[in-house]
Amino acid sequence: YEVIDIKSGRVIEGKQSLTADNNKESMRYAGHVIADKVYELITGIPGDFSGRIAYIEEIGTGKEKISRLKVMDADGENAKTITEVAGSIFSPTWSPDGNRIAYSVQRDKSYPVIYVQSVSGGGATPLTPFPGSNLSPSFSPDGSKILFSSSFEGSADIYEMSASGGTPRRITNWPSSEVQPNYAPDGKSFVFVSDRAGFNKPRIYRYEFGSGRTTQVSSSGYATSPQFSSDGSQIAFLSGRSAAIMNSGGAVTANLGNTGIDEAPSFSPNGKRVVYASKQGGKGVLTIKSLNGGESFGKSGQGTIRSPVWSASPK
Structure with a gap:
């Protein structure tokens, strides 16, 4: 060509x-x-057509709920089921090379456990067999470590551990709950959510590895589920019940509105588009939207669709 x-x-x-x-x-x-x-x-900007999108499809409720982790091409084709569980799957996240996905599974009457799985097949490896809520894994930019939140030592805190398992290191130790960590693309810091400002007042904060300093990023209101764009200049998040985007300084730059599912959008590899889940006419829908032209297209599925997340384009 x-x-x-x-x-x-x-x-x-x-x-x-x-x-x-x-x-x-x-x-x-x-x-x-x-x-x-x-x-x-x-x-002059890398394309984002070859990255893939992982998402969760839920059918049934309560003890009858079946959850599938699926992966599809960025144009909505080639959907494949990676794993299926009786229970709930939460917060899938891609490794930087696009070969692995980490996610949490909660089966009936048990704590959520984080697993890592190869996208090409094979069994899932449990990473956090700890007696607490183990949620929201995030791969470091080099793929060697994982941040996650867990309550196995009391209130929820942020931990870091090797992506191959081992003993976790606690990073935050406030009396409040700290959850939903996400590494910055340079690996020098991460953003997370804390309710230290008060009950039902979650805010987004940034922790710097070098200095151990924590600063508040979101300006006010209810802000959760932060996720960096690949260049670190933007953060997708949930503002109240609306999917939104802010710059790294905390100023809101786009509001995508209430999607009917309280989840944040996920950036495409070049940061020019986002994908998010919504409900339309009782059906779960994945929507891919351009951030500059506003063009969007949707793909509907069975049951409820949750937590779509875009992988980087393979190198």
Whole structure:
């Protein structure tokens, strides 16, 4: 393939080639990778067509609930079930290389446990067999560590541990609840949620590894579920019951409104689009929305859809 500037007739970067296996899935993937390259050649910004989206599909309620962790292409095609459990799956997150997903599972009458699983198949490895609520894993930028929240030593605090397991290190130790950590892309800090300001007044804070300093990021109101964009300049979060985006200084830059599901949006790899779950006409819907043009498209599924999260484009 080649990209030609029509006005000048100049071929941008000459001919490019990409090989793929001769099957439908590989050819589709090659198409997405080429679209990424073409987009970058024209705009100078990496494309986000070859990243994948993980999400949870829930069917039934109470003891009858079945939850599936699914992965699909960024255009809504090729949906596959990675794992299925009797119970609930929470907060899936991708490893930086797009090969693994960490998530929490809560079965009937048991604590939530964080698992790590290869997207290409195989069993899930339990990471946090601790007697407490183990939730909201976040991979470090190099994929070697995981931040998570747990209440196994009392109130919920943020811990860091090796992504292959082992003994966790407690980072926060306030009397309030600290949850939902998310590493900054440079790995030097992370954002998290605390109710130290008062009951039902969650705020987003940033912890710096070097100094151990904590600062408040969100300005006021009810702010939860922070997630950085890949360049660290934006944070997607839940503002009250609305999906919203703020800059790294805490100023709200976009409000996507009430989606009917109290969850934050997730950025695409280049930060130009977001994906979020909503309910429309009793059906679960995944919506992908452009942040500059406002264009969006949706994909509906069975039951309730939750927690879509976009992987980085494979390197």
